[in-house]
Amino acid sequence: MARVIVMDLSRHNTVLVGHDRYFVLHTEGRALLVLDRCPHRGGPLSLARRTPDGRRLSCPWHGTKVGVAAVKRTSLPMVRSGDEAVVVLPDGDDEGGEPISVIRKEVLANLPPDAPCAAESAGEAAGAVGAGEVARR
């Protein structure tokens, strides 16, 4: 039996269904709810950065380049009306008993290819401070 949820895309960008996670990927002017799992060993594609040509996601775990077209094929059926999205979830293994959560988390895969992420910027800043501290001693 199909399960349907309604999510507010202005507040949430991730859906957890049992052990599976889906995130909202913005591509070609569309928002798609896609599987957050790298085909190599399950890394979080939501934390992948786009390659310079924008056509692939570089997995943060081992660097596999996953085509955005392949990621799009994992998308769930979703109908949008403004920020409201009605999503049809996959059938669960245990007759729909899997817990479902809708959350907001950082999604790096939607950043432009050349934009530095906040975490990298903070890390670089922290590294610069650390180097300065060492130099003063």
Ligand code: FES
């Ligand atoms: S899990 Fe993505 S490259 Fe290994």
